[in-house]
Amino acid sequence: MSHFSLLDIIPQSSLEYNVCTNNNTDILLLPVRTHGQLMRLPWARLWYCLRAIDIPGSGLVKVVSFQQIKRLIGCAGSTLYQWLREAKEVGAIYEYKRQGDRLRIRLGGLFNVCRTLGLENWGATAVLPLGEVLQKCRQLATAIATQQLQKQSRYAAYNSLNKAEKQVFTMPTALDVVNRGKTACHQTPRRATKIPCLLHVGKKRAFVSKGFIPFGVSQEAIAYELTISDRTVRRHLSDLKVERRQLVQAKDAYRFIKAGIQLDLDRCLGEPGIWYEQGDREIILHEPNGLTSSKRKGGHRIPMSGNNLHPECDRFFSYYGKTWIYRCNLYALTHELKAMRVARKSYKRSLSKHKHSLSSNQGEAADTPHKGSL
Numbered sequence: 266m267s268h269f270s271l272l273d274i275i276p277q278s279s280l281e282y283n284v285c286t287n288n289n290t291d292i293l294l295l296p297v298r299t300h301g302q303l304m305r306l307p308w309a310r311l312w313y314c315l316r317a318i319d320i321p322g323s324g325l326v327k328v329v330s331f332q333q334i335k336r337l338i339g340c341a342g343s344t345l346y347q348w349l350r351e352a353k354e355v356g357a358i359y360e361y362k363r364q365g366d367r368l369r370i371r372l373g374g375l376f377n378v379c380r381t382l383g384l385e386n387w388g389a390t391a392v393l394p395l396g397e398v399l400q401k402c403r404q405l406a407t408a409i410a411t412q413q414l415q416k417q418s419r420y421a422a423y424n425s426l427n428k429a430e431k432q433v434f435t436m437p438t439a440l441d442v443v444n445r446g447k448t449a450c451h452q453t454p455r456r457a458t459k460i461p462c463l464l465h466v467g468k469k470r471a472f473v474s475k476g477f478i479p480f481g482v483s484q485e486a487i488a489y490e491l492t493i494s495d496r497t498v499r500r501h502l503s504d505l506k507v508e509r510r511q512l513v514q515a516k517d518a519y520r521f522i523k524a525g526i527q528l529d530l531d532r533c534l535g536e537p538g539i540w541y542e543q544g545d546r547e548i549i550l551h552e553p554n555g556l557t558s559s560k561r562k563g564g565h566r567i568p569m570s571g572n573n574l575h576p577e578c579d580r581f582f583s584y585y586g587k588t589w590i591y592r593c594n595l596y597a598l599t600h601e602l603k604a605m606r607v608a609r610k611s612y613k614r615s616l617s618k619h620k621h622s623l624s625s626n627q628g629e630a631a632d633t634p635h636k637g638s639l
Contacts, residue, residue: 292318292337293396298603301388301413301491303378304406308348310338310399312357315370317395326370331363338399356381376612386612388490389413390603405600407501410490412598414482415439422480425559434478434557435461439595442471443510462555471510471595478555481512481593502596512592519588522550523581526569548578 297317303309314337315326335345349370352358356377361370379387391409398405423436437460462477473479484495491498502509518535525533525541526548534540539552541564549564570579580591 293394293399295320295395296392297395297398298390299393299398299405299409300375300390301406301410302384303387304398304402305491306351308352308355308357310402311345311348312352312372313398313402314338314395315358315372319372324372324374326368326372329368329370331366331368334368375608376615379612380616385616386609390605391600392603393600401504404501404504407487407491407493407498408505408507408598409600409602411482411487411498411502411507411596412600413602414486414490415480415596415598416602418480418482418593422478422554425554426478426557427559430557430559434555436478436480437461437463439481440597440599442466442512442595443508443597466510469511470513472589473512473514475514475516476556477514478557479512479514479592481595483593508597509594511594513589514592515587515589516552518552519581519590523578523588526578526581 295317297313299313303312311334314334315329318329319326331342331345335342338345340348349358349361352373353361356373359371359373361368363369375387388406389409389412391405391412393405393409419436419438423431426434441460442463443466462474464472464474466472484498487498488495516535516539518539521535522533522539522541525535530543532540532542539550541548541550543549544566547566547568549566551560551564553560567578567580570577582589582591
């Protein structure tokens with residue numbers, strides 16, 4: 266993508282509202298706050314481009330060049346008009362007007378867009394450079410959703426520990442596991458300088474011992490969050506060249522668990538505190554998280570494979586004389602995520618008020634008699 270400065274998009278006369286802005290700033294480097302549930306929509310690239318140009322955040326882009334915007338986004342003029350219409354239908358743009366090459370646009374707010382689209386929330390939020398958003402908007406939506414789910418999983422794993430365990434056990438980040446595998450050790454010292462219970466990190470897997478507190482995210486969970494297929498998730502993350510490792514954990518009890526599954530036993534005790542029971546085409550594995558006292562409520566649900574006569578569970582495998590289990594993936598993602606807790610609470614309140622007003626209006630309309638019914 267070629268270089269674009271603010272002077273290419275916005276004339277000098279329209280930049281007077283912000284004297285602190287460098288007119289020669291590369292517009293592709295401007296930061297823009299993105300939202301995972303909106304980035305997959307076709308008109309989102311145009312909307313985020315206009316939001317990045319609107320540096321003061323006034324919601325009014327006074328004068329922009331139609332031709333330069335078209336070149337910047339990389340679309341035809343008819344496509345740009347279509348996106349303007351679609352964005353106006355959902356409230357992302359209130360109004361737009363073109364005179365020659367000049368385009369005047371009044372932007373809509375986030376709450377209005379999400380309410381019009383019927384969204385309960387806008388998904389993961391991150392601050393990204395505009396150039397990356399324009400090139401790979403949908404791929405980045407998958408990436409920030411992945412990072413958000415991974416962050417929530419790590420927080421939940423740490424939050425499940427009691428007060429004494431939080432002082433003893435350290436929780437590495439996904440970047441620690443992916444990038445610092447060579448400094449791993451098997452011990453679990455307090456305030457360790459190396460990653461506790463991490464045995465080895467290969468090109469595809471990260472091998473951990475019994476004491477490791479697992480966390481991460483599966484491709485199925487990402488696909489469910491974004492309502493896309495797991496193949497699309499893999500393709501998007503591959504396009505962004507995101508480095509990942511699949512977490513695999515070894516426990517002595519897994520050898521007996523795997524044997525019980527192969528013998529089609531309804532229940533099997535691997536060791537005290539670790540056992541499984543069979544469900545409907547799945548097994549429910551009950552075990553503590555690492556060497557802690559915390560357990561996942563309801564157990565880990567693992568789908569079965571094979572036929573009815575010989576059911577199998579391909580999540581267990583043997584390697585170097587030990588039985589391991591495939592757990593979630595860890596992704597090396599470093600996007601700047603934003604929680605927006607206050608805005609999310611405010612949106613929930615406005616959404617509930619909006620629904621209440623709609624139900625009240627519908628109730629009044631139902632109680633009002635029609636003409637001629639008296």
